[in-house]
Amino acid sequence: MALTEFDIIRQFFMSESFAADHPHLVKGPGDDAAILSLPDDHDLLVSVDTLNESVHFLPDAEPSLLAARCLAVNVSDLAAMGASPLGFTLALSLPQVSLSWLQAFSEGLAKAALDADCPLIGGDTTRGPLSITIQVHGMVPRGQALLRSGASAGDAVYVTGTLGDAAAALWWMQGDSRFAAQGMSNAEEQYLLDAFYQPASRIAVGKALRGIASAALDLSDGLASDLRHILKASSVSGARIDSGQLPVSELLKQRVSRSDQIELAMGGGDDYELCVCIPPARIREAEATLAALQVPFTRIGQLSNDPEMMVIASDGSTMNLKATGYHHFQSHSS
Numbered sequence: 001m002a003l004t005e006f007d008i009i010r011q012f013f014m015s016e017s018f019a020a021d022h023p024h025l026v027k028g029p030g031d032d033a034a035i036l037s038l039p040d041d042h043d044l045l046v047s048v049d050t051l052n053e054s055v056h057f058l059p060d061a062e063p064s065l066l067a068a069r070c071l072a073v074n075v076s077d078l079a080a081m082g083a084s085p086l087g088f089t090l091a092l093s094l095p096q097v098s099l100s101w102l103q104a105f106s107e108g109l110a111k112a113a114l115d116a117d118c119p120l121i122g123g124d125t126t127r128g129p130l131s132i133t134i135q136v137h138g139m140v141p142r143g144q145a146l147l148r149s150g151a152s153a154g155d156a157v158y159v160t161g162t163l164g165d166a167a168a169a170l171w172w173m174q175g176d177s178r179f180a181a182q183g184m185s186n187a188e189e190q191y192l193l194d195a196f197y198q199p200a201s202r203i204a205v206g207k208a209l210r211g212i213a214s215a216a217l218d219l220s221d222g223l224a225s226d227l228r229h230i231l232k233a234s235s236v237s238g239a240r241i242d243s244g245q246l247p248v249s250e251l252l253k254q255r256v257s258r259s260d261q262i263e264l265a266m267g268g269g270d271d272y273e274l275c276v277c278i279p280p281a282r283i284r285e286a287e288a289t290l291a292a293l294q295v296p297f298t299r300i301g302q303l304s305n306d307p308e309m310m311v312i313a314s315d316g317s318t319m320n321l322k323a324t325g326y327h328h329f330q331s332h333s334s
């Protein structure tokens with residue numbers, strides 16, 4: 001017997017594993033709308049992202065990993081603002097009802113929701129090409145959200161984690177010859193899958209840098225492209241990025257050329273690490289805060305009055321950037 005929309009919702013998105021227990025959630029899925037109750041002195045933050053098959057993920061993507069990634073990319077936006085998650089809605093468009101796909105997807109989603117402390121609070125389920133839209137809600141103490149604006153020339157530029165791993169994972173998955181895939185160990189394969197599908201949550205980082213960072217965003221399109229958003233929003237003309245300081249993983253060092261490492265670190269998207277600007281007077285505090293969280297936090301350069309962003313090579317010369325990030329609706333993208 002075919003499942004109705006309501007059967008699907010009940011069986012896969014309102015099951016025990018989604019039993020939401022969150023201090024600010026009054027009513028989750030099941031009524032006409034979810035109810036969240038915020039403390040008086042907090043701001044509500046809202047962000048939405050859509051992931052479409054063949055545009056944002058490969059058609060054969062494993063559904064539980066895909067679910068984890070869909071939530072992670074949204075929670076990352078909250079992290080970049082210094083917010084705590086409150087809950088998310090899920091608008092799911094499905095070409096057909098595949099029980100095994102739905103089972104794996106909902107299990108992956110439930111686990112990711114638990115890990116992020118971000119419960120599923122409602123959604124919409126329709127028929128159509130596979131498309132997953134998640135809207136996250138979060139909160140910050142009033143006025144304390146980290147914005148893209150607020151940075152000044154002279155502020156240090158930091159990133160969390162390592163850069164380029166997710167883009168390298170795509171090269172690997174697509175058999176790109178720039179990635180030397182011979183003799184990959186299971187651990188290396190797992191590392192790449194995690195980098196692409198389960199980027200680390202940086203919620204704790206964003207919260208800890210409230211009141212310290214002058215600007216922040218999460219890296220979705222690639223550092224070169226994303227840092228320009230901070231420059232524009234902060235009305236700063238330039239930046240100097242030291243290519244020798246770009247944090248790249250051991251795996252990248254072993255499996256792609258040095259110039260491709262820089263290319264991936266500057267231009268590769270999908271890392272969902274944070275890029276943070278720190279005024280000189282707050283650097284010591286910021287570094288101590290991140291050390292206490294045990295999150296890799298690397299100073300890669302500083303904002304400047306140069307006419308544009310520059311990447312400085314080890315010999316002091318200025319490097320040319322081929323890739324400047326992934327953009328939709330440009331001729332080279334799908």
Ligand code: ADP
Binds near residue numbers: 014030121122124
């Ligand atoms: P309405 O027709 O009133 O908009 P729906 O029939 O779309 O309501 O949804 C019924 C309930 O199920 C709502 O509470 C909605 O939030 C929830 N819901 C629908 N789809 C999903 C989903 N994919 N995940 C979680 N909750 C969902």
Ligand code: MG
Binds near residue numbers: 031032
């Ligand atoms: Mg209704």
